[in-house]
Structures are given as C-alpha cells and as structure tokens.
Amino acid sequence: MDIKPLITLVAIINPLAIIPFFIHYTAGFSAQQRWQTIRTAAFAAFCVIAVCALLGLQILQFFNISLQSFQVGGGLLLLISAMNMLNSRPAEDRPNNSTLEAGVEKAAEGNSIAVVPLTIPLLTGPAAMSTVVIYADQARSIWQHLALLGYGVVVAIAIMVCFSLADPIARALGKTGINVMTRLMGLILAALAIEVMTGGLIKIFPILASPAIYP
Secondary structure, X not given: OOOHHHHHHHHHHOHHHHHHHHHHHOOOOOHHHHHHHHHHHHHHHHHHHHXXXXXXXXXXXXXXXXXXXXXXXXXXXXXXXXXXXXXXXXXXXXXXXXXXXXXXXXXXXXXXXXHHHHHHHHHOOHHHXXXXXXXXXXXXXXXXXXXXXXXXXXXXXXXXXXXXXXXXXXXXXXXXXXXXXXXXXHHHHHHHHHHHHHHHHHHHOHHHHOHHHOO
C-alpha cells in the first residue's frame, strides 16, 4: 500500500505547528469545552479530507471554481485570522465570566472556531485540499479511494493527540509566554497568508510573475 499520500498530508497539515493557534483560540475554555473543540476539529478535518477525496473535483467543477481561486480565498481567511491574533488582548486582560449564559456562548464559540479557522484554513487549507483532490484524481480503484479515507482517520487521530498536549504546553509557557507566542505566530501567519494568496494570484494572472512589469 502506498503511504506517500499519508506522509504528504501529515507534513502539510502538521498539527504540531497549529498548537499555538489552538491555545490562542481556546484561551479561557474549560477542560470540557476544550475537549469538545478538539473532537470537533478532528472530525471536521476528516470530513474535509473525505469530501475532497470523494467529491472534490466534482464540487469545484460544479461551481466553476479553480484551485487557484480557492487558494486566494484561503489566503484571505488566513490573513484575517493573523490580524485578529496580532490585535488580540493579552490573556490576563480577558474577562472571566462564569455565568451559565457565558458558558453556553463559549461552547458554541468552541464548535465554531474548531471548524473556522482551526480546521479551515489552518489545518486543512488550500494546500491540503488540493493535495487530496490530486491524489483522488490519480486513484484508479475503489480501494485507493478508501485508502484516502483511512488516511483521513489517521490525520484526525494525530490532530486529537497533538491538541490534547496543548494544556501542558500552556502551563509550561505561562500567560506571558502565550501572549508573546500568539503575536509572533500571528506575524508568521500573516506572512504565510501573503505567500498563499500570491501563489494563487500568480497562477490566475501569470503577468504578475513577468519581470517586464517591474522597473
């Protein structure tokens, strides 16, 4: 069995690198709310991989959307997320509301951020989606398609394991360390967002890569 698609997916998704973002977005969550966010993110990542493997090409063709346009849109989402991280308040300045209403809102917020932006586009962004679509296009039997679904399960388990380690990491870093790391990762994410958007724009408008337009 060819495990190259699995190795490629794990390398692209890289859940270990998303731990700082998970810590940022789940700051103030209870253990139960954080675990719910972890499960939702892992399940959402599997769903994205499964949909891309089974229906990715058909969906893009149905809506007449190119992978390049999808890449630009994903980069824009990343940039918005990066700006939110750069402008966020320190963790110690966030109000602690223990009312039942606040807890319900937090739970709903956890389910929301688990899908966007944790799963899409941080975990399964345009690169991961396009990779799955490409391997699905290369699949020549039902077993190869089922293998892609199995790889999705492995990726989901890896996400759950990595995000479950966020608590000891947070305790080791402390509030100040998390605040510094959040802003640094926000800056890095902004640069990555520009790279993603630039790659898509160059493919849509090849003239942008032409040296003739530069003095």
